[in-house]
Amino acid sequence: MQYFETRIVGFIVVGLFIVLSLVWSFSEESKAVVECPATKPHRPSTYHSHKATLSKILHSEDFRNASVEKLQAAIRTRTEVYDDDPILVEDDFTYWSKFEKFEQLLKSTFPLFYSKTSLHKVNYHGLVYIWEGSDSSLKPLVLMAHQDTVPVSNLTLSQWKHDPFSGDYDGENVYGRGIADCKDQLIGLLEAAEELISNEFSPRRTIIYSFGFDEEVGGPRNKNAEWLEQKFGKDSMYAVLDEGGVNLDTIQGVKMSVPGTAEKGYMDLKIILETPGGHSSIPPRHTSIGIMGEMIVELEKSEFPTYFTKHNPAFWEYVCVAEHSPEMPSSVKKSILSAGHDQKANEIARNYIDVDLGKGFVVKSTRAIDIITGGVKANALPEYVELTMNVRIAMEETVDTVVDRIIATIEPVVDKYHLGLASDFNGRQELKPSRPAGNCLLKVVQAFPPAPLTPTQGNHWDIFSGTIHHVYEDLVAPDSTGLIVAPGIGSGNTDTKYYWNLTKHIYRYRPGLLPGVYSKEHGINEYIPMDSHLHLIVFYYEYILSVDETDD
Ligand SMILES: [Zn+2]
Incomplete structure (x- = not known):
């Protein structure tokens, strides 16, 4: 009896000790001060065979001028949309034919891209290009932008220093409606693809380019995601990358890139x-x-x-x-x-x-x-x-x-x-x-409802945030440090709201020098610094290479 009592007391003491230490360690953990999640540079293993191209994109005068011309042509091919546009494309084919012209422009400007991809027109003017990879077991990467822009009010025309549809370039900036939101992104994606193709790159992982044509009015005609879901199924994509986020903004003295990981x-x-x-x-x-x-x-x-x-x-x-x-x-x-x-x-x-x-x-x-x-x-x-x-x-x-x-x-x-x-x-x-x-x-x-949270731990995020570090700390401004890449919330909405079923890894991020709001997106004298555009091309180029290497 004595023996059993001692055993019982012993068990109780040991049990109590375990419970108390668990409670203590849990509360210590939950009370721990949180830390900024660390991110570090990531570059593709093939970086050295692409270094010359990346340097050309950033520094060659010829490349820069050719790129300016592509942006100008995109600005001159007007694609404004209005809230009261006919909902059904069938209701007014003539009205919507501006997107036909825009697609023709892409076709004549990016012949290599067109030769490697198949184009699927969804709801007439939604553009889905598929660049087939060699390994069909890998989930495709989806790169997005929208073809449409907001209009320019006639009442503000006199305040534009450059005609909003001229695509003027003053040696530093390119001006025009939609240049920052987001024709620079659309054109930059295709420029990066052309450079990759010129450099003999052919993907293991399928890459899909998806460009809507009514994002600025909420995307009621955008059926691209629906089409992709029908063709590939739910949760079938590696990641989706669209406009948004804040890049290289100084927030309370901290240089930050803040991609939107929710909306x-x-x-x-x-x-x-x-x-x-x-x-x-x-x-x-x-x-x-x-x-x-x-x-x-x-x-x-x-x-x-x-x-x-x-x-x-x-x-x-x-x-x-x-x-x-x-x-x-x-x-x-x-x-x-x-x-x-x-x-x-x-x-x-x-x-x-x-x-x-x-x-x-x-x-x-x-x-x-x-x-x-x-x-x-x-x-x-x-x-x-x-x-x-x-x-x-x-x-x-x-x-x-x-x-x-x-x-x-x-x-x-x-x-x-x-x-x-x-x-x-x-x-x-x-x-x-x-x-x-x-x-x-x-x-x-x-x-x-609010968008699901994009995970910011693991390989997907490491490659994405790491590419931002590498582009800005090693390529654009060699050996610079101190850039903080942190997840953020998109206060506005993007076409990604239709893509939630396709992947949980959705990034809203436009590389470049200026956060959109300083580029006067939707405003008078909308512009982008040309350097900013070149950064964007380099980012897509490297991101595609890195994503192509991973087996996730
Ligand atoms: Zn936009």
């Missing part, structure tokens, strides 16, 4: 208010326009909650900034690095990004009230008012959570004026019965 969700939502009409000589105290005004005040007063979590890749971006910045206040640095386990620190980090840096869109959902219509005549009460708002959904939220929040925000106004309330989201729902005083309807026009 916020998107929603267009209408709030429609219908109230009885009548003569304006005997009006109610508030018309539907007045009530809508009150709703707008409430909507703009109410902010979405902020988050600073690992669901958002910007978490790592700011961890990297905190770790390396010579400018960020040390108390903020400490908070950002402890934000993963310390609630107070997390709040400080969120407020710093939201309020101090004015970058609330990084850490929360946002809404913008963009269109309002209502009323028809000065002496008639408005019977119908419609408001359109655009919502960008944080990684931590869903379409449902933001719709619920908007409903909760306008509900007190609905109650105050004794209105009915309905929502057409998830099938039409009556939230409050229809009332004689009027009715309010929430209508979700289009919505998609």
